[in-house]
Amino acid sequence: MMGEAARERRQFWWFMLFALLVIGAGIGLRAPWPADEPRFVLVARQMWESGQWLFPHRGSELYSDKPPLYFWLLGASYALVRQWNIAFLLPSLLAALGTLTLTYDFARRSWNHRVGLWAAAAVLFSFQFVYQAKRAQIDPTVVFFITVGVYGIGRHVLLGPNWRWYWLGCFAAGLGVISKGVGFIALLALLPYALMRWRGWNGLSEPAPRGAGKWWLGGASFLLAIALWFVPMLVTALVSGDPEHRAYLNDLLYRQTATRYVSAWHHHAPWWYFIKVILTQWLPFVVFLPWLLGPWRQAWRQRDARVWWPLAWLLLVLLFFSASPGKRDMYILPALPALAWAAASFMPALVQRRGLRWALWVFSMLLGVGLLAVGLAALFGNPGYEARLVAERGLEVGSGALWLWRVLALMGALIVIAGIVCRLRHVLLFTALGVAVTWLGYGFGIAPLLDGESSSRDLMHEAREQAGADTVIGLVNWREQQLLQAVGPVTEFGFKQPEDEQWRRGIAWLQAEPTQRVLLSQDVAMPDCVDRGQIHPLGAANRRSWLLVDAQAVAGCR
Template sequence: MSERRQSLYFFLIAVWVLAVGIGLRDAWPADEPRFVLVAKQMLESGDWLFPHRGHELYPDKPPLYFWLLAASQSVVGSWRWSFLLPSLVAGLVSLWLTFDLGRRLHGHRAGLWAAAAVLCTLQFVYQFKRAQIDPTLVMFTTLALYGLCRHLLLGPNWRAFWLGCFAAGLGVIAKGVGFLPLLILLPFAAMRWRRWSGLADPGTGSAWRWSVGALAFFAAIALWFAPMLILATRGGDPEHAAYLQNILFKQTATRYAEAWHHRQPVWYFLEIIALFWLPFSLAFPWLARHWRAAWRERDARVWLPLSWALLVVVFFSLSPGKRDMYILPALPAFTLAAAPWLTEVSTRVGFRRVLLAFAALLSVLLLGIGASAWFGQPKFATTLIAERGLGAEVVWLWRMLAAVGVVGLAAVAFWRTAGALQATALLLIAVWTGYGLVAHPVLDASSSSRELMRQARAIAGPDRVVGLVAWKEQNLLQAIGPVEEFGFSRSEPDQLARGIAWLQADPAQRRLLVQQSPALPCLDGSLARPVAVANRRQWLMLSADVLPTGCQPPATPIK
C-alpha cells in the first residue's frame, strides 16, 4: 500500500473515531456546560474580553476557547452540533502535526506510528470527544512543539520557530500553561553545550531572530490581554479590576502553588500514564531499552521531545493540585520519542501477548458489565439509574456494552497473538462508536439537564419566571423561557434566601427551582413539588404558598 493511501486510511479512521456522536448530545458536566454557557453569553452580550457565568464574571480561564466555541456556533447555527467541533478540529490537527513531525524526523512509517499511538490512547480520544479547554491547549502546545522542533532539530527554520512561539502565546490565552513548549529551550541549551547529535545549527549569533520569537509569543497573548488590561485599569469598573487581579494571580501562581482542590500525591501522574494512556503505555517496557541506548548515543532527535515531555510531567507533579488531563500535552512528544521503534516493538511476541491480554480483559469487562445489567439488577446499574434519573432507554446502554465486548472477544479469538494490533484496533473503534452512537443519546437528557429544565417549565407554566437556586451551569444553559438566578458563587443558603424574597415580591408570576442539598436543611421536600433527578441531584419546585420555614430572606426584598 502506498504511503499516501496509508495516511488517508489512518485519518479517515481518526475522523470517525473523534467525530462519531457529534449532534447526539448537549453539553455534559463537569466543565462543558460552563464553557458553552460562557460562550453563549459572549455571543448574546457582545462582550468578548470579560467572560461571564450568569450575572457574574468568570475569571477562571482566558477566553480563547470560548471564542472558538462562539465562532463554531456562528458558522453552524446550533449549539448541539457545534460545541464539539473545536475539540474535533484540535484532535485532527494534533494528529497531523505529530505525524508530519515524526515523518520529518524518522520517516513516513515512524510518523504514522507516532500519530497512531496518540489516537489509540484512551485518554486522548475521551478528552477530544468532550468540549473542554484541554484539547485546544494540546493543539496549540503540539503546534508550538512542531515549530520549535522544526527549527531546533531540522533547521535552521526561523519561520517555524516564530510560529511555534506564537502558538505558545495562543496556548496561554487558551489556558495559562500554554507557555510550556518554550521549556524545550532548556534541554536544547544543555544538549548544545554537551554536543549532542541530531541538533540543527539555529544560528546562535542571530540574536534579533531569537528576539522575534519572544515578540511573537507576547504578541499572541496581547491579542486578548492588551485590550482587557486597558479596560480593566482605565474603565472604572471595579468588577473588571477584580477580574484582572483574579486571573493574573489566583488562577495562575496561587492555583499552581497552593491549589485548593483536586489535590493528589506527587506520583499521581505515573498512575495516569500507566492506566489512562493504555494501550500505548504497554509499550514502555520495550521502549525503555531503546531510550537508554539513545541517551548513551546522545541522540537529540529522540531525547529533545522526550526530555520536554518529562519536564511537563515534573512541572505538574510539583503542584499539589492535579487532574488527569493536565499532562495530555506531553503525549504527542512521548509518541514522537517512541516513533523510531514502534514498528519493531509491534512485532515482538511479548508485546503482542500483553496487548492481546489487554484487549481480552477489556472485552470481558465490557461484556460482563453489559450482560449483568441487561439481564439482572446489579447495584451499580440501579445506582446509575437512580442517580441519573434514567428510564427504560438505559437498556440500550447495556446492550451496547455487551455487544462491544462480544466484538472484542471475537476479534481476539480470530486474530490471536499474531493479529493483536488488529484485534485491539477493532475493539477500540467499537468502543468509541458505541460511546458516540448509543451512550450519547441514552445519557443526554439527564446528563445535560435538558429533561429537567423541560419538566421545570412544564410545571411552572409558559409565562412564569423560574428562579434558580443552588444551580449548575447546565440549568441556566438548558433553561426554557424566562429565568432568574441569584449568583453562582454565593452560598446556597444565601441564594435561597434571596430567591424567597424574589418569589414573595411577585408570587403569582414566579417559581423557584431548588436543588435539594445538605446545605439547605430548612428545605422540606414534602412541601415542594418534585421535578426530576438529574446529575445525581434531586430538584424541587417552590411556590409562595409552600415556602419552608427557617429560611429567612434578606432584609431588603429582591425585586
C-alpha cells in the same frame, strides 16, 4: 518515486479518516455535560448574545477562571453551524486532528513516513486523548497549541534551522496562554536543546542557528499572541472605571494563575499522581513502555537528540505539574505527542516481539470481556451498579436501562469476536478494532441514552411543564447546565454567592410575586423555614435530586 509519495499520502488520509470517525462519532447527538462543558458553552453563548467578547460572564457574574480564547473558538464554531449541540464539540475535534497531523509530520521528517504513522497512531490509541477530544473542555485546544509550539521549536532546533517555524511555535505557545495559562510550557523545550547543543549531541540542526536578535524575536512572538487579548482587556479594565472589571483582572492574574499553581484549593493529589495517569489513561500505547526502556538506553548512549529531546521535555512537563499540589488528569496530556515522538521509531520492530503482541492482545481482550460481562450481568442479573446507575442517571427502569446494557454487551461481544478472529497474527488490527468499537459505541449508543439526564435537558423540560409556560423560574444553588438548558423565562441569584445568600435573595424574590414565580433548587441545604410538604420533586439529574419550591412552601420564611 511519485508512486511511493502518492501511496504514503493515501495511507495518511486513510488514517485521518479513521481518526475523524473515532473522534467525531456522536457529534450532534448530545448536549454539553458536566464537568466544564455547560459552563464553557454558557459563557460562549452569553458572549455571542451580548456581544461582550473581552469579559466572559457566567449568568450575571463575570467569569475569571479562564482566559477567553476558547470561548471565542466556540463562538466562531456557532457562527459556522448555528447549532450549539454541534458547534460546542468542533474546536476539540479540529484541535485533536491538528495534533495528530503535527505528531505524524514531525516523526515523518525526523525518520520516515512509517514512523510518522506509528507516532500518530500511538496518540490516537491512548484512551485519554480520545476521551478529551470528544469533550468540550479547553484541554484539546491547549494540547494543540502546545504541540504547535514544540513542533515549531523542533523544526528549528532539530530539523532546521527554520526561524519562521520557531517564531510560529513561540506564537502558538502564547495562544496556549490565553486559552488556559499553561501554554508557556512549550518554551521549556528550549532548555534540553541548549544543554544538548552544549554537550554536542547528535541529531541537532546543522549549522547551529545563530543570531541573538532572532532568538529574542521568539519571545516577542510569544508576547504578541498574549497581547492580542490582554492589552484590549487591560486598557478596558483600567479605563472603564467598572469595579467588576478590576476584580476580574486581579482574580485572573493572581488567584487563577500563581495562587492556583502554588497553593491550589482543590484537586489535591500526591507527587506521583501523573505517573499513575500515564500508566493507566495512556493505554494501550503505554503497553510498549517496558520494551522501550532498552532502546531509550541505547539512544542515550548514542546521544540521539531525536529521541531524548522530546523525552527530556516530557520529563520537564511532568516535573512542572507534579510540583503543584493541585492536579487533574488532563494536565499532563500535552506531553503525549512527545512520548510518541520518542517511541515511534522503535515501535515497528518492538511489535514483532511475542511478549508485546500478547500484552496488546490481552489488554484489548480484557476490555471486550469487561464490557460484555457488565452488560450481560445487568441484563440477566441484578448487580448493585445497575440500580445505582439507574437511580443516579434518571434512566427509565425499562427501555432506557435495557438499551444501555444491550449496547455495552454488544460492544464487548464485537471486541471479543475480533480478538478470536485476529489472534496474535493480526494484533494491531485487533487493537484498532477495539478502539473503534469502544468510541463508536460510546458516541452513537451510550452518550445519546444518557444525554437527557447528564445535560439536565429532561430536568428543565419537566420544571417548565410543572411551573407553567409564563412562570419565571428562579435558580438557587444551581449548576451551569440548568441555565444553559432552561426553557422559558428564568433568573438566578449569583453563582458564586453562598447558598444561604442565594436562598435569602430567592425567597424575597418569590414572595414579591408569589403567583408568577417559583424556585428550582437541589434538595440540599434548604432553609428550615421551607415546608417540605409543599415542595414538588422533579427527579434526579447529574447525581442530584431537584425540586420546585412555590410561595406556599416558603410562607413561613421571613
